[in-house]
Amino acid sequence: MKVTPLNGEHKRLNAKMTDFHGWEMPLQYTSIIEEHMAVRTHAGIFDVSHMGDIVVEGSDALRFMDYILPTKVSSMKDGEAAYSAFLSERGTMIDDTIVYRMNEEKVFFVPNAATTEKIRNHLTQTSYKFNVNIYNFSENVFCIALQGPESEHVLKEISLPQVKPFTFSSVPFDGHVNPLTGERDLIISGTGYTGERGVEVLGHSDDAVTVWRSLLDAVREVGGRPCGLGARNTLRMEKGMLLSGTDFDDNRDPYECSISFIVNNDGDFIGKDALMKRKSADTEIFRGFVCEGREIPRDGQKVYHDGAEVGIVTSGSISPILGKGIALGFIKRELSKPGTRVTIDVRGKMAEARVSRPKIVP
Incomplete structure (x- = not known):
């Protein structure tokens, strides 16, 4: 089973570990609801390496990238990110x-853990007409997500900048060379998977523990805590965020x-022509x-x-914010x-429910 460079930190904190697509990852440290609420009210950090x-x-x-994606990357500005x-x-x-x-000559992107190799192969097979080199740095980069309304305060405590949503910047760091930039720095990105303000910090794997401990100390000072995959899942569900391999799978x-x-x-x-045909037939x-x-x-x-029968549930849980099943x-x-009004067949019981926009919790 694969492990992230923070595996020892999770075990030191007595996290309950789980197998996530071949990775040993923390499911929770205390309780999923406590970790969920910490992110909604204060701050939390996640290992997403x-x-x-x-x-x-x-x-x-x-x-x-304009050929690979339906999003026009060439229209983006340097330092911008896009879903x-x-x-x-x-x-x-x-x-x-x-x-x-x-x-103009360098782009990076973050695929999901279970599909990284599949995406790398997809790129390699379609790049032969283009003057590009493709590098997979997945084993050499850590990523820690800091999320929550007090995330900006946490960043100030450890002298890291807050960045606007879907922008990123690099900051000098006295550590190893970041494979993504080729410099001794950290990337601070205004992205996340919780629907809260926050950032994701990316750098060389050998610097992961140092950054994690600094963030964790500052997060605890504002009443936050480390969070596992369980809270990450309920947080993204409340905000209607898709999970690859669960909500869709090719x-x-x-x-x-x-x-x-x-x-x-x-x-x-x-896929453009096929997509336009699907659009009219969906x-x-x-x-x-x-x-x-x-x-x-x-x-x-x-x-x-x-x-x-009119539909199918792809993800389901309890919403800690609403106190109801979603x-x-x-x-x-x-x-x-x-x-x-609809009903959902929950293990043989027809549960009354109402349709919502994907973002269930505003």
């Missing part, structure tokens, strides 16, 4: 990602997944569901309206208006 880190470099870097997705020739999403434009397109905003590329890109759309009783929906459970999934477009 299992995620991939791939660099595309060369004179055709931007042209290549996007890799599409198949069928117009379906292979994986979602954050892409970072460093300059079987849905951006329009079905309610992320049509990523399709802003007016040029030719992989009958389902990604939505949230809020249960009215005490039931907690889970993935794979069916959604009904007037006795007819779910994400797909439903027929004509029934996707927020407030529409």
Whole structure:
């Protein structure tokens, strides 16, 4: 089983560990609800070093990324990041990602842990017409997410800058050379997976423990705590964020997944023609569901309206903020208006629920 450079830190903190796509990762340190609420009210830090880190470099870097993604990377400014997705020739999403434009000849992006090698192969197979080099630095880069309303205070305590959402900057750091930049620095990125203010810090794996301990000390001073995958999952569900391999798995397109905003590329890109055909034929759309009783929906459970099956749950849990069962999934477009009454078959019991926009908790 693979481990991140912070594996020893998690065990030192007596985290409950779990197998996550072949990675030994912390599920929780105390309780999922406590960690969830710490992020919503104060701050929390997450080890997300299992995620991939791939660099595309060369004179055709931007042209290549415009061909690979439905998002026009060449229209971004240096120091900007964007949410996007890799599409198949069928117009379906292979994986979602954050892409970072460093300059005209260098871009990096973060694929999900389970799909990093798949994406690297996808890039290699499609890059032969472009003057680019592709580097997989996933094993040499750490990533720590600091999330929560008091994250800016935490950053000030350890002399790191706050950055605007979906921008990033590098700051000098007395450590090892960052593989992503080739400099002795840390990347501070205004991104995250919780719907809260915060940043993600990326640097050389050998510096992970030093950065983690500094962040953890500052987070604890504001009433925050370290957080595991359990809280990360409930946090992203409340905010309607997709989970690759769970909410979609090369079987849905951006329009079905309610992320049509990523399709802003007016040029030719992989899967474009198929995507436009799918768009006009799509009958389902990604939505949230809020249960009215005490039931907690889970993935794979069916959604009904007037006795007819009309959708499927792809993610489900309890919302610590609402104190109710919530779910994400797909439903027929004509029934996707927020407030529409549906029922979910929760282990044989028909649970009353209402349709919501994907962002269930504002």
